[in-house]
Amino acid sequence: MRRLPFFIALLATLAGCAAMAPRPADTVAVKVLAINDFHGNLRPPAGGFRMRDPQDPEKSIDIAAGGAEHLASAVRELRARNPNHVFVAAGDLVGASPLLSALFDDEPTVESLGLMGLAISAVGNHEFDRGAAELLRLQRGGCHPDKGCKGPTPFAGARFQYLAASTIDTRTGQPILPAYVVKRFEGIPVAFIGLTLKTTPQIVMPAGVAGLEFRDEAATVNALVPELRRQGIEAIVVLIHEGGFPASGHGDCPGLSGPIVPIVRQLDPAVDLVISGHTHRAYVCRIDGRLVTSADRYGTLLGEIDLLLDRASGDVREANARNVVVRTDLFAKDEAQTRLIEAYERLSAPLARRVVGRLAAPLARDEGPAGESPLGQLVADAQLAATADAGAQLALMNPGGLRAALTGDAQGTVRYEDLFAAQPFSNALVTITLTGAQLLQVLEQQWAGQARPRLLQVSRGLSYAWDAARPVGQRIVPGSLQLDGHTIAPEQRLRVTVNAYLASGGDNFKALAENGSDAHTGMMDIEALEQYFRRAGTVSPTTDGRIQRLN
Structure with missing residues (x-):
């Protein structure tokens, strides 16, 4: 006061x-x-x-x-x-x-x-x-x-x-x-x-x-x-x-x-x-x-x-x-x-208060200099794991779909309402096929036609570098786009998981809607995140830098 x-x-x-x-x-x-x-x-x-x-x-x-x-x-x-x-x-x-x-x-x-x-x-x-x-x-x-x-x-x-x-x-x-x-x-x-x-x-x-x-x-x-x-x-x-x-x-x-x-x-x-x-x-x-x-x-x-x-x-x-x-x-x-x-809380409590797992440390949604966030990495990893049966090799998550940090309570306990606050859109996961060249086109659209850059969050195993000094449409450093340590070839076919919003071209990622083929629709994104927590028991923030920024 x-x-x-x-x-x-x-x-x-x-x-x-x-x-x-x-x-x-x-x-x-x-x-x-x-x-x-x-x-x-x-x-x-x-x-x-x-x-x-x-x-x-x-x-x-x-x-x-x-x-x-x-x-x-x-x-x-x-x-x-x-x-x-x-x-x-x-x-x-x-x-x-x-x-x-x-x-x-x-x-x-x-x-x-x-x-x-x-x-x-x-x-x-x-x-x-x-x-x-x-x-x-x-x-x-x-x-x-x-x-x-x-x-x-x-x-x-x-x-x-x-x-x-x-x-x-x-x-x-x-x-x-x-x-x-x-x-x-x-x-x-x-x-x-x-x-x-x-x-x-x-x-x-x-x-x-x-x-x-x-x-x-x-x-x-x-x-x-x-x-x-x-x-x-x-x-x-x-x-x-x-x-x-x-x-x-x-x-x-x-x-x-x-x-x-x-x-x-x-x-x-x-x-x-x-x-x-x-x-x-x-x-x-x-x-x-x-x-x-x-x-x-x-x-x-x-x-x-x-x-x-x-x-x-x-x-x-x-x-x-x-x-x-x-x-x-x-x-x-x-x-x-x-x-x-309170009337609505009484009705929602059984679902909202359900324990789904623990956090070893809070997961911020604030993006670092390269555009990554701890929460974004976790969500992308969860979506990749949830769509393995559809052949998914990588997952991409739009940052606008992440609405709050994931912190848990003082003991690190995470409840369903915490997951929902972080990811509230209830989008189905869609696994599509893209070539390496088409994936590169998607990533270049992070800067093209956007009011502000929208850096997609990427799953474990995918990595690349981008250069802010290069012109829009050419910002991904040539040869840097890799999957599990191997350079992705332009003609290479990849199974990519995104949410339904991105799959339809949302956030101006039109290349996903125009080029994605062999679509397989899976579980809801919130279900994938809950499943990831339940399997892991305790989730720790990742420390690997999947995206590197030059300039």
């Missing part, structure tokens, strides 16, 4: 905002509260929120933060400061969720967010993990068509409204969900447009986006502006599931980069505020004078945005924001959220 004044000062610096001047009588003050990338984290996520240490700016510290119980209290306390308020989100509320939410198809998260007063959310790419029909079920309610009702009460659907302005049903030519919602504050209308990133088909299973078109973000918003103005609406807020990367990683602005920057610069000047997400970063920036915010991930931060609306014009006269850390020691647990979570 001694550091609290420093935290407050630091957050004000990160947000770059000054306290708003006393409100003029000809304006209406509106408070917008915002989250993004909640990903079903009903309980506080491991690690909390990492921020710059106020005692030593060269270091970072982790603050226990997040979780639905504490987030609900933070929302209640902040909105009590202004009767004109709205709670919104910028997508990925569900998907890649911990077991407590995923086991019930994310119904607990939808219920939790509705209970705490969420009003509007953009759709994110993870809202399409299980397809558009499942997204619409979460919106409208009803039992799962295959699994039935599994929760403590019938699922009534979202109390909040999902928006999908740029996601078009190709059969009808219309958005699959409303493009915008209009809220009125003391008679002044404010439009909230919601949409997701146009590259969603590149990062979601093809079945999840079948029959859908994802249109350009800025063009979609700009086309709606005349329609809104014909309704007399001048105040426009965009909720977009796309984001940026602060220069230092601590939310500093200027210096924001990434896809959100050109999108905002292309937006019609009528757009007053952009609330973003997707990159799991925290920032409050101004791009060409326009306020752009993002509140990290997992409910660890809550964006507090204050708008002044001009009574005469109906437009936004002033906008300021800050990100509030949802500290578990400062925001009490909300009792209604506790009851909801």
Whole structure:
């Protein structure tokens, strides 16, 4: 608690905002509260929120933060400061969720967010993990068509409204969900447009986006502006599931980069505020004078945005924001959220608490200089072992499919819920045949067409070197690609295991979908990981450097 004044000062610096001047009588003050990338984290996520240490700016510290119980209290306390308020989100509320939410198809998260007063959310790419029909079920309610009702009460659907302005049903030519919602504050209308990133088909299973078109973000918003103005609406807020990367990683602005920057610069000047997400970063920036915010991930931060609306014009006269850390020691647990979570935990406990093995030491998901992580190596090894009967000789794992470090408890005990937190997508394993030349093409796609490099995690026995100084498409050092110490020949046929997401060309690894042959579909990835632990008893991190980086 001694550091609290420093935290407050630091957050004000990160947000770059000054306290708003006393409100003029000809304006209406509106408070917008915002989250993004909640990903079903009903309980506080491991690690909390990492921020710059106020005692030593060269270091970072982790603050226990997040979780639905504490987030609900933070929302209640902040909105009590202004009767004109709205709670919104910028997508990925569900998907890649911990077991407590995923086991019930994310119904607990939808219920939790509705209970705490969420009003509007953009759709994110993870809202399409299980397809558009499942997204619409979460919106409208009803039992799962295959699994039935599994929760403590019938699922009534979202109390909040999902928006999908740029996601078009190709059969009808219309958005699959409303493009915008209009809220009125003391008679002044404010439009909230919601949409997701146009590259969603590149990062979601093809079945999840079948029959859908994802249109350009800025063009979609700009086309709606005349329609809104014909309704007399001048105040426009965009909720977009796309984001940026602060220069230092601590939310500093200027210096924001990434896809959100050109999108905002292309937006019609009528757009007053952009609330973003997707990159799991925290920032409050101004791009060409326009306020752009993002509140990290997992409910660890809550964006507090204050708008002044001009009574005469109906437009936004002033906008300021800050990100509030949802500290578990400062925001009490909300009792209604506790009851909801405990009801689902009682149902999930037999599976979630099942012991699967032990860890000799924690497995981090942080990548080293060459792109490898201890967790990634373990998962690739587990998938190789699980598909030996299909002739697998090597396995590749996408780093985006690894969502949390694997630590176990104080004694190293690992439970099923720990495995699921680390690898929550429940993808089937697919073993395919590639030639050596085709495998090389896959590995070169780690840098080609990617917003940021995506270094595939590789199984034991596969090794290669890459050179950052070489051009994209030629970064693998010639002759370095080896299997069990032998150089892989271009014509050599290999059996390669990947998850179904990668096999379908996910994360822009199109060579896997285009070239893979003789496919054999095996067990689910989470089952492979559990089987690996059960056979090993105690798992130790590997220390072999399978990937070498030059330059």
